[in-house]
Amino acid sequence: MAKEIKELTCINCPLGCALEVTLEDGEVTAVSGNTCPRGEAYGKKEVTNPTRIVTSTVRVTGGTRPVVSGKTKEDIPKSAIFDITDALADAQVKAPVNIGDVLVENIAGTGVDFVATAHVSAA
Amino acid sequence: MSETSQKEMTGEKMSVTSVSSANPTSAKAISESDIKALPSHDLIVVGGGPAGLAAAVAAFDAGITDVLILERDNELGGILNQCIHNGFGLHTFKEELTGPEYAERFEKLAEERDIPYQLNTMTLDIVPVDIAGTHAGCIVSAVSKTHGYQQFFAKAVILAMGCRERPRGALNIAGTRPAGVFSAGTAQRFVNLEGEMPGKKVFVLGSGDIGLIMARRMVLEGAEVLGVAEIMPFSGGLKRNIVQCLNDYDIPLFLSHTVVDIRGKERVEGITIAEVDDHMKPIPGTEKSFDVDTLLLSCGLLPENELSSKAGVQLSPATKGAVVDNTLQTSIPGVFACGNVLHVHDLVDYVSQEAKLAGECAAEYLEKGAGAAGASDTEGEARIVTVKPGNGVSYTVPSILHLNALAPTTIIRFRVRAVFKRAAIKVTLNGEELMSKKRPVMAPGEMEQVILAKEKIFSALENTNPQGSESVLEISIEQS
Numbered sequence A: 001m002a003k004e005i006k007e008l009t010c011i012n013c014p015l016g017c018a019l020e021v022t023l024e025d026g027e028v029t030a031v032s033g034n035t036c037p038r039g040e041a042y043g044k045k046e047v048t049n050p051t052r053i054v055t056s057t058v059r060v061t062g063g064t065r066p067v068v069s070g071k072t073k074e075d076i077p078k079s080a081i082f083d084i085t086d087a088l089a090d091a092q093v094k095a096p097v098n099i100g101d102v103l104v105e106n107i108a109g110t111g112v113d114f115v116a117t118a119h120v121s122a123a
Numbered sequence B: 001m002s003e004t005s006q007k008e009m010t011g012e013k014m015s016v017t018s019v020s021s022a023n024p025t026s027a028k029a030i031s032e033s034d035i036k037a038l039p040s041h042d043l044i045v046v047g048g049g050p051a052g053l054a055a056a057v058a059a060f061d062a063g064i065t066d067v068l069i070l071e072r073d074n075e076l077g078g079i080l081n082q083c084i085h086n087g088f089g090l091h092t093f094k095e096e097l098t099g100p101e102y103a104e105r106f107e108k109l110a111e112e113r114d115i116p117y118q119l120n121t122m123t124l125d126i127v128p129v130d131i132a133g134t135h136a137g138c139i140v141s142a143v144s145k146t147h148g149y150q151q152f153f154a155k156a157v158i159l160a161m162g163c164r165e166r167p168r169g170a171l172n173i174a175g176t177r178p179a180g181v182f183s184a185g186t187a188q189r190f191v192n193l194e195g196e197m198p199g200k201k202v203f204v205l206g207s208g209d210i211g212l213i214m215a216r217r218m219v220l221e222g223a224e225v226l227g228v229a230e231i232m233p234f235s236g237g238l239k240r241n242i243v244q245c246l247n248d249y250d251i252p253l254f255l256s257h258t259v260v261d262i263r264g265k266e267r268v269e270g271i272t273i274a275e276v277d278d279h280m281k282p283i284p285g286t287e288k289s290f291d292v293d294t295l296l297l298s299c300g301l302l303p304e305n306e307l308s309s310k311a312g313v314q315l316s317p318a319t320k321g322a323v324v325d326n327t328l329q330t331s332i333p334g335v336f337a338c339g340n341v342l343h344v345h346d347l348v349d350y351v352s353q354e355a356k357l358a359g360e361c362a363a364e365y366l367e368k369g370a371g372a373a374g375a376s377d378t379e380g381e382a383r384i385v386t387v388k389p390g391n392g393v394s395y396t397v398p399s400i401l402h403l404n405a406l407a408p409t410t411i412i413r414f415r416v417r418a419v420f421k422r423a424a425i426k427v428t429l430n431g432e433e434l435m436s437k438k439r440p441v442m443a444p445g446e447m448e449q450v451i452l453a454k455e456k457i458f459s460a461l462e463n464t465n466p467q468g469s470e471s472v473l474e475i476s477i478e479q480s
Ligand code: SF4
Pocket: A010, A011, A012, A013, A014, A015, A016, A017, A033, A034, A035, A036, A037, A038, A039, A040
């Protein structure tokens, strides 16, 4: 069946090995180009289930600052990044905000909360 | 160290009786009793960013509780407050934090210790003073809205002012100068702290980390980023940023390219890039145009050393930061430097480590009395080793080792001049090899380090230079 080779760069250390991941029917059958096992694990995950932490800001009303920074509390699927930024564009919270406060619950249906990474005091 | 070289390093000092009138803030003569009348602290830390906080905490933990931090901004944390992306603290906390979270960890440590700090306080001057012919400390003057003009006497000072972006005036781009040209750091502040978007269609010049991070940031905020141009044949940023900020969003990176023209009258309407040859000259016929309303410049960072140079601290032309020894002491006794004001770092973890060392060494200096490092030891003269960047190395920090102040291990950090593949870092002392470490890849964008054991340095000195005359430790890159 369909055999596919994906090229990517391992980011786990400055070496930045150029990886070739072979996929057969959506299953990883080989990873090459890696210098250490971390590269293999990264390559497999990157082609089957790539995830990221998304960091951005949310509007704040009544605070000493107009925005507060935040992040997805856990990794989310890479494909959901823009659903998250869309959800954030409409979000708004009231000051005060503390580090760790949930800014948007279950953001874009990912099951992951978007939490504050900074403080904003009430004005 | 010999007397003469100590003098050369120290530069001009303010003595109690004759005060240089070239320095307006210290134009009035200061007497010993004036100095003693000033509010005094064992240690003043200039800058409350990651370096200043870690240094103050380390000094406190080493027994110096009379510390004051002076911070120019309206909050502690420095540049980290606007670095809302994650990836900080992998080495220090074994987890990925965002900039503000990383800063908060250190703010907490300072708060737990009740270390006093003043916000919105601009340090104006640091003036070394002698009492009865011996260096006593520094007079630090500062100004703030709440406290007005203040003068302190500090027995020791840690410089932790950080860095700023290279000014855009340094870039010779043809064309008009319409609105819409921002430094990447300014744009970062707009977007992340003030919630304002500088533009909708963006091009980035320079592939330093802030430029890469801002390319992604603008995309996440709904802008279109058409590309990043880098004049060098390699990126100045970290690999993970190339992958996660550019590749993830299909933003093209044009290596060996620069912006040759900016169009637009009031607002940027477009830019043109061209490929450059080996001498960085644009090659005719390689031009590409982009219709954008915003150009972000990410052309590197410079340590912010106006205060240090006014104080008479000797600066290194290579790092633009202070020349320091293994205790991170500058050419002025009791004045230490750490973090981005010393040399620009790419990892905040290294800043924290370096700052901790500066704090501990400042504490030791204060406990042992003036001139802990480089002071004459019982053998007579204090011995020094000069650290020299050899082949392929652009600078080292520290650049001087004071042997009588050598810790069990010494970390020497440096940057390579170009990308090296399958090369080795070689360290020699007076020509004798101390160590050789193979490295598969090294790039100017990623700081390198070697860790040297005290015994190794001493045994190599025994072999090569038992007389104790000039010794040179050299770090070089050897292609295999
Ligand atoms: S494969 Fe291993 S050696 Fe290569 S970049 Fe990844 S972590 Fe580094």
